[in-house]
Amino acid sequence: MKALQTIRSSRKLVTLVWILGLIILWECGAFYIEAVKRTPENVLPHLWQIIASVFSTKVISNGQTATQIVLTNAGATLLRAGYGFLIGMAGGFLLAILMKLSGIVEKVAFPYLMLIQMIPILGMAPIVLAITKDIGVSRIVIAAILTFYPVCTNTLAGLKSVEQEKLDLMYLCAANRYQVYWKTLIPTCIPFFFTGLKISAPMAITASILVDTLQGDGGLGCMLSQSLKHAMSIYVFWQIVFLSAFVGVASSWLMGLLERRFSPQKRLAARKGA
Amino acid sequence: MKRNGSSSRFRQSITTVLYPLFFGILILVLWQTQALHAMLNIDPFVLPLPSRINSIIGESLPKIMTNVWATLIVAVAGLLLGSLFGYLIAIVATVFPKWGAGGLSIVTAFNAIPIVALAPVITNWTKDVSSDANIRSMVAKIIVVLLMCTASMSLNAYRGLTELRPFSQDLLESYAAGKFTIFRKLRLPNSVPYIFTALRVSVPLSVISALVSEYFAEYVIGVGRQIRENIVLGQYPTAWAYITVACLIGIVMYAVLIVCESILLRHRK
Amino acid sequence: MNGSQTAIKIDNVGMVYRADNQEVTALTGVSLDIEKGEFISLLGPSGCGKTTLLRIVADLLAPTSGQVLIDGSSPREARLQKKYGMVFQSPVLYEWRTVQKNIELPLELMKLSKEERAERARKMLELVGLTDFAHHYPQQLSGGMQQRVGIARALALRPEILLMDEPFSALDEFTREKLHEDLLRIWGKTNKTVLFVTHNIAEAVFLSDRVCVLSPHPGRLSAVVNIDLPRPRTMELRDTPEFTALVAKVRNSFEGV
Numbered sequence: 001m002k003a004l005q006t007i008r009s010s011r012k013l014v015t016l017v018w019i020l021g022l023i024i025l026w027e028c029g030a031f032y033i034e035a036v037k038r039t040p041e042n043v044l045p046h047l048w049q050i051i052a053s054v055f056s057t058k059v060i061s062n063g064q065t066a067t068q069i070v071l072t073n074a075g076a077t078l079l080r081a082g083y084g085f086l087i088g089m090a091g092g093f094l095l096a097i098l099m100k101l102s103g104i105v106e107k108v109a110f111p112y113l114m115l116i117q118m119i120p121i122l123g124m125a126p127i128v129l130a131i132t133k134d135i136g137v138s139r140i141v142i143a144a145i146l147t148f149y150p151v152c153t154n155t156l157a158g159l160k161s162v163e164q165e166k167l168d169l170m171y172l173c174a175a176n177r178y179q180v181y182w183k184t185l186i187p188t189c190i191p192f193f194f195t196g197l198k199i200s201a202p203m204a205i206t207a208s209i210l211v212d213t214l215q216g217d218g219g220l221g222c223m224l225s226q227s228l229k230h231a232m233s234i235y236v237f238w239q240i241v242f243l244s245a246f247v248g249v250a251s252s253w254l255m256g257l258l259e260r261r262f263s264p265q266k267r268l269a270a271r272k273g274a
Numbered sequence: 275m276k277r278n279g280s281s282s283r284f285r286q287s288i289t290t291v292l293y294p295l296f297f298g299i300l301i302l303v304l305w306q307t308q309a310l311h312a313m314l315n316i317d318p319f320v321l322p323l324p325s326r327i328n329s330i331i332g333e334s335l336p337k338i339m340t341n342v343w344a345t346l347i348v349a350v351a352g353l354l355l356g357s358l359f360g361y362l363i364a365i366v367a368t369v370f371p372k373w374g375a376g377g378l379s380i381v382t383a384f385n386a387i388p389i390v391a392l393a394p395v396i397t398n399w400t401k402d403v404s405s406d407a408n409i410r411s412m413v414a415k416i417i418v419v420l421l422m423c424t425a426s427m428s429l430n431a432y433r434g435l436t437e438l439r440p441f442s443q444d445l446l447e448s449y450a451a452g453k454f455t456i457f458r459k460l461r462l463p464n465s466v467p468y469i470f471t472a473l474r475v476s477v478p479l480s481v482i483s484a485l486v487s488e489y490f491a492e493y494v495i496g497v498g499r500q501i502r503e504n505i506v507l508g509q510y511p512t513a514w515a516y517i518t519v520a521c522l523i524g525i526v527m528y529a530v531l532i533v534c535e536s537i538l539l540r541h542r543k
Numbered sequence: 544m545n546g547s548q549t550a551i552k553i554d555n556v557g558m559v560y561r562a563d564n565q566e567v568t569a570l571t572g573v574s575l576d577i578e579k580g581e582f583i584s585l586l587g588p589s590g591c592g593k594t595t596l597l598r599i600v601a602d603l604l605a606p607t608s609g610q611v612l613i614d615g616s617s618p619r620e621a622r623l624q625k626k627y628g629m630v631f632q633s634p635v636l637y638e639w640r641t642v643q644k645n646i647e648l649p650l651e652l653m654k655l656s657k658e659e660r661a662e663r664a665r666k667m668l669e670l671v672g673l674t675d676f677a678h679h680y681p682q683q684l685s686g687g688m689q690q691r692v693g694i695a696r697a698l699a700l701r702p703e704i705l706l707m708d709e710p711f712s713a714l715d716e717f718t719r720e721k722l723h724e725d726l727l728r729i730w731g732k733t734n735k736t737v738l739f740v741t742h743n744i745a746e747a748v749f750l751s752d753r754v755c756v757l758s759p760h761p762g763r764l765s766a767v768v769n770i771d772l773p774r775p776r777t778m779e780l781r782d783t784p785e786f787t788a789l790v791a792k793v794r795n796s797f798e799g800v
Contacts, residue, residue, distance in 0.1 A: 011375075011376060014372060014373055014375070014376030014377075015376050015379055015380065017373075017376070018373075018376055018377050018379075018380045019380070022380070042398055043398050043399060043401075044399070104293060107289060107290050107293040107294060108293045108294050108297045109294075110294070111294045112294065112297075112298075115525070117478055117528075118478050118521075118524040118525045118527075118528040119478075119520075119521045119524050119525070120478070120481045120482040120485050120498075120520050120521070120523075120524050121482070122482045122485065122486055123481075123482060123485035123486065123497070123498045123501060123517070123520050124501070124517055124520075126501055126502045126505040126513070127320075127501065127505065127510075127513060127514070127517060129505075130320050130505050130510065130513075131314075131316055131320050131321060163633075163635060165631045165633065165635040166635055166637075168603055168629070168631075169629065169631075169635060169649075170652075171602075171603065171622075172601060172602075172603070172622060172627050172628075172629050173625065173648075173649045173652045173653075173700065174622055174623050174625060174652070175652045179652050183648065183651065183652070184637075187637070187639050190639075202385075202387070202388065205388055206388035206389060209388055209391070210388075210486060210489075213489065214502070224391070224394065225394075228394050237394070240391065241391045241392075241395060244387070244388045244391045245387040245388070245391060248387050248388050249383045249387070263639050264638075264639050264640075264641075264680055265638040265639055265680065265682060268680055268682055268683065269682075
C-alpha cells in the first residue's frame, strides 16, 4: 500500500514538473518575443500580464472590464454548448438503445453513423446558421450533432459487450425484455456511455465557440474575433484562450467524476490507482 | 434455433445493404421534391436541391479543385507531421517511462483544448515565416492540424509500444537482446495496429481542423473558407457544393485509410 | 432412494448443429433419469457435449431430437416457474452491485418486496459464509468467494434444480477442495437436485451420487457409474482406497478419447 502511494504521489510530482517546464518554456518564448517584436502581446505575452489583465479594473468596452466581458460571453456560449451536449447525449443514447432493440433500425442507422464520423460537421457550421437563422439554435444544433456520434457508438459498443452468461442468467430467471435492459444491458453500457461523453464534452464547447465566430452577436468566439481585430484589448483574446482550454479540460474531468459517481466499479478502480 | 442457415444469412446480407440504401434514396427524393423543405420549414434558397448542387459542382470544377488541393495539402501534411510527432513523443515516453508517462497526461489535457482557440494564436506566430501570405497561412494551418493529430497518435502509440504480449520481452531478453533490438523486433511491430487505431480518430479530425483553421487564416483559400465566404455572399448553392466536396474529402481519406489498414494488417487478426 | 420421483427425464436427446453447411453431431441418443435430490455429474473431455446437454435441460437450447421433461413438464415451463438456479464457469457477478444486491437480483426480477429480498439474501449469505461481505463489491473478493456469491445467487430463487457448469474449473486446487466441501454441506441442507458439469474426474467422484461419463465424436453417454461412498463426505475421503478405485473405474469407462 505504502509503495503504491509513493508511486501515486511521484506521478503527481511528474505532472507538476511538466507543467512548470511548460510555463518556463512559455516565458522564455515571451522574453524572446518581447525583445524582437513591437507588439509582443499579440504574439506571446507574459503569463503574468494575462493574469494581471484578469484582475485589472480597467473598463474596456460597454462599461465592462476584460474579465467581465469574458465571463458574460462565456455564459451565453457554454450554456448553449451545454444544451446541445444534453440533447446529443440523450439522442445518442436513445438511438443506441433503439439499434439494440431493433435489427431494422440498426441496419438503417449503422452506415450513416459511420458516415457522420467521416463528415466534417464543424465545417458545416455556417450552413447550419443559415438554415436556423439563429446563432443560439445553431450552437445547440452543432454541439448536439458532435456529441451524438461518440455517445451513440460507445453506448452501442457497451450494449454489445454484455457477457452472454448474464443474458443466460436473465433468461433462466424468466426476466422480461424491460428487465433485461434495465437490470443488465443499461448498467453495463454506462462506463462506455461516459467514455463517449468524455470525448464529446470538449467537442461541444469547441463547436459552440466556433459558431460564435460566424456572427457578431456575442459569445466567446465573437469576442475572440473582435479582440484579434483589435476592436478591444488583446488580453480578452488571451483570457478566452486559457478559459476555453481550462473549460475543455474541466468538462472532460467532470465527466470522469460523474462516471465514478454512477459506476461503483470505476470508483473502486480509481481508488486502487490503477 | 435457426434453421436453413445459408439462405437466411443471404437474406441478412441483402437487407444490410438495402435498408440503408432505401433510407438514403428516400431522403434524396424528399429533398429533390422539396418535401424535406416543407417538413423542416427551410427555404429552397438556403437548402438548394441536390440536382442544383450537382450542376454547380460540374460547372465550377476547376475552381473547386484548386480549393480541394489547398485543403488536402494542409490536412495530409498536418496529419502526417502530427502523427510522426506524436509517435516520437510515444517513443520518448517509452524510453523514459517515469517522466514520459507524466508528459503524456499533459498531452491528454491538450487534447481537450478547443482548436478554434489555437488557430488565431498560430496565425499570429507565423507572421514572419514568409512574405507570401499563401505560404505563411498554409504553415499556420498545417501547425493547427499537426497539434490536433499529435495527441491521439502519442497516446495510442504509447500503448502499442508498452502493452506487449506477456513474456515476449522476457523471451527476447533471455536471448540477450539489447534494448534497441527489443525495440525494433518487438515494440515497433507491436505498435502497428495501434497506429491505425490512432489514425481512425485523427483522419477525420485532420479534415475538420483543416477546414476550421482556414476560417482564421490570412489567405482566402480552401474548401472550409469557401463554404463560409459563399454563405456571407448569399451564394448558397455554391456553399453547398463545397460542403458536398468537404464530405467527399472526409469519406475518401477515411476509405484510403481503411484500404491501407486492410493491406498492412492482413496477416494479423 | 428407492421409489422417489423423477426430477429430470432425459429421453433419447440428440443435438445436431449446422455450421458452414456441415452437420456436426454434438449429442446423440442420450437417455437418463435423475431423481429428486440427486447429485449428478456430467463428466467428459471438451467436445463431448456435456455443456450442450446442460443447456438443453436449462431450456437455453432446444434439442434436435428427443425430449427433456422436468417434473413431467417441458423445460420452458420449468424455467417460467423459476425451477432453475444456474452457476456458471465464471462467477458472472454484476460489478456495479454489492454482494447482497447481486444475490437479490433474481428476487428483484420476481418482484419480491424489499424486506423479503433482504431476508432471503441474508440467509443465503449465512449459508455460504459471506455475511461479513454483504456490502462489498465483487472485485473486492477472491475468486473462491466470488463463486460462492454465484452459488448463493442461484439458490436465492429457491429453485428445485441447481445447474452448475464447471463452476470451480477456474479456481486453484486448495480453494476448489474447500468449495467442494462447502457445496456438499449446502446441498445437504437444501436438498436440491444438482446437475454438475465437469472435466475433473476426482471432483465428479467426490461430489456425486452418480457420474455420467460422456464421450466425444459424437457426444454420447458411454457409462453411468454409481458412487456409493458414504455421506457426509470430507476431505479425508480422497485418500481412501475406495475413492481411488472409483476414480479408476470412472477413468476406464471412457471410450475413444
